[in-house]
Amino acid sequence: MEQTAIDDAKPRQRGGDRPVEPAVELLDICKSFGKVDVLKGVSATVVPGETVCLIGASGSGKSTLLRCINLLSPPTSGTIRVHGQVITAPKVDLNAVRSRIGMVFQHFNLFPHKSALDNITVALRRVRRMSRQEAEERALAQLEKVGLRSLASSRPGSLSGGQQQRVAIARSLAMEPDIMLFDEATSALDPELVKGVLDVMRDLATSSGMTMVVVTHEMNFAREVSDRVLFMDSGVIAEEGPARQLLADPQTPRLRSFLSQVL
Amino acid sequence: MGDFLHSFFDIHQILHVLPTLLGEGLRNTLIIASLSLLLGLTAGLLLSMLLIATRWWLRAPARIYVDIFRGLPAIVTVSIIGIGLPSADIRPFGESPMGYAILAIGLINAAYIAEIFRSGIQSVPVGQMEAGRSLGMSHLTTLMLIVVPQGIRNVLPALANQFIIAVKESSLVYLLGLAVGERELYFIAQQAQAVSYNSSSFVAAGLVYIAFTVPLTHLVNRFDRRMREGKRPTVADEPVGKEPLTPVGAGMEAGA
Numbered sequence A: 001m002e003q004t005a006i007d008d009a010k011p012r013q014r015g016g017d018r019p020v021e022p023a024v025e026l027l028d029i030c031k032s033f034g035k036v037d038v039l040k041g042v043s044a045t046v047v048p049g050e051t052v053c054l055i056g057a058s059g060s061g062k063s064t065l066l067r068c069i070n071l072l073s074p075p076t077s078g079t080i081r082v083h084g085q086v087i088t089a090p091k092v093d094l095n096a097v098r099s100r101i102g103m104v105f106q107h108f109n110l111f112p113h114k115s116a117l118d119n120i121t122v123a124l125r126r127v128r129r130m131s132r133q134e135a136e137e138r139a140l141a142q143l144e145k146v147g148l149r150s151l152a153s154s155r156p157g158s159l160s161g162g163q164q165q166r167v168a169i170a171r172s173l174a175m176e177p178d179i180m181l182f183d184e185a186t187s188a189l190d191p192e193l194v195k196g197v198l199d200v201m202r203d204l205a206t207s208s209g210m211t212m213v214v215v216t217h218e219m220n221f222a223r224e225v226s227d228r229v230l231f232m233d234s235g236v237i238a239e240e241g242p243a244r245q246l247l248a249d250p251q252t253p254r255l256r257s258f259l260s261q262v263l
Numbered sequence B: 001m002g003d004f005l006h007s008f009f010d011i012h013q014i015l016h017v018l019p020t021l022l023g024e025g026l027r028n029t030l031i032i033a034s035l036s037l038l039l040g041l042t043a044g045l046l047l048s049m050l051l052i053a054t055r056w057w058l059r060a061p062a063r064i065y066v067d068i069f070r071g072l073p074a075i076v077t078v079s080i081i082g083i084g085l086p087s088a089d090i091r092p093f094g095e096s097p098m099g100y101a102i103l104a105i106g107l108i109n110a111a112y113i114a115e116i117f118r119s120g121i122q123s124v125p126v127g128q129m130e131a132g133r134s135l136g137m138s139h140l141t142t143l144m145l146i147v148v149p150q151g152i153r154n155v156l157p158a159l160a161n162q163f164i165i166a167v168k169e170s171s172l173v174y175l176l177g178l179a180v181g182e183r184e185l186y187f188i189a190q191q192a193q194a195v196s197y198n199s200s201s202f203v204a205a206g207l208v209y210i211a212f213t214v215p216l217t218h219l220v221n222r223f224d225r226r227m228r229e230g231k232r233p234t235v236a237d238e239p240v241g242k243e244p245l246t247p248v249g250a251g252m253e254a255g256a
């Protein structure tokens, strides 16, 4: 059912001449923790199939914005639409919304007491109501895609960080989400393990046409894979544009100084 | 010195009482301890869920319960339930004091076990709840399938310890007076002492307690060490980001 929805969207991706319904629409999102205003009116749009990178200094609100999109941390004010549905409205089925939005965490957050396979099947069975056999077949297929089928029965504790993150990606993808959110998916990894995870993400963005919002410090990834880059600074989007252009020719002093530090 | 040995280590007295201790006493002690632990585990798990609830009116009654039963000396609780209930004509377990004893010690266990479970559940990183919720699982499903199993694993040694405490507390049943056949270790020793005026029967009972609790303590410690060493820390075990380690129940903002 959802698969067809994704298939329908594909031919219209990336600025065809018909207007495309955005995958994600953020309208004037504000978020405060107590007295601290972390997001101060963020508006942005992500079209289906697009990969958008969120960059910015530590504490600028990137994670907070990402966590607003799947309401893990609901905005204080503002409106979020996902494929047309206002998910910030009252009485929205949060679990249904979240099950269509995958999220990959910096520290993987795999379930340590479950095997790689069971990490993936638990939500398939509980949320998608699949039979054990159906769920395991789908989980194995996803593990195959990230090159870890042979480790299906391993516990996270016995996997490398890179392998754990690939299992975590497989866990999200198995839900067949419309949108994937990545929060510094490679920041906690040893340098030699980063590439394997980035390759999976690159493949997802280019071959599978997944809609992705990626918080990252990997500027090469942003440049090569993403369609657009949003630069966040103190809770607002200070600058945005096509990846290559924005990174090569920053307009604001803040972005210029940020890039000079990270590049 | 001879008097001392005779008063506490009279071998005849010990050998005389030991068969009853091992046959009748140990069995009943273990029955009281196990059943009260079972009651404590069930009620304790429920209470711990309430203790971490986001809503205060769920938390408050559980907190009051835990505070009361941890605050009272065990002997008072056993008296109130074992002597108080029957004399107020509330006799769910008939005349036999066993049921009342198990209930009383079980209720005390529940309070301690609730706190053990609560700390275990709250030691699970918030990222686990967030991962579950981001997959579309409900708060309750994530709690039951993801958070609680890990929390319980963290506190298995503390639970085993609680069993040892229950074994010792079972001796308080003597207050209620037990019929032959349902006597536990301490009661048998006390009756033997009342007849012989010799304290060796207390020592004999003590030896049986120790023969049971000391190896168990060491087993628990060994198990605890194995768990700590066997479980290599991974990055995933660390709390996520800058989030303070808030209670899992209250941790995530996205309730519902």
Ligand SMILES: Nc1ncnc2c1ncn2[C@@H]1O[C@H](COP(=O)(O)OP(=O)(O)OP(=O)(O)O)[C@@H](O)[C@H]1O
Pocket (backbone or CB within 6 Å): A033, A036, A038, A056, A057, A058, A059, A060, A061, A062, A063, A064, A065, B242, B243, B244
């Ligand atoms: N749960 C919270 N409670 C209070 N303050 C928070 C919370 N989460 C984030 N903040 C604050 O919000 C600000 C932005 O945090 P956020 O994690 O979104 O930044 P970030 O851009 O992702 O930074 P980094 O690159 O370090 O991950 C920070 O000042 C942080 O301290």
Ligand SMILES: [Mg+2]
Pocket (backbone or CB within 6 Å): A062, A063, A064, A183, A184
């Ligand atoms: Mg962050």
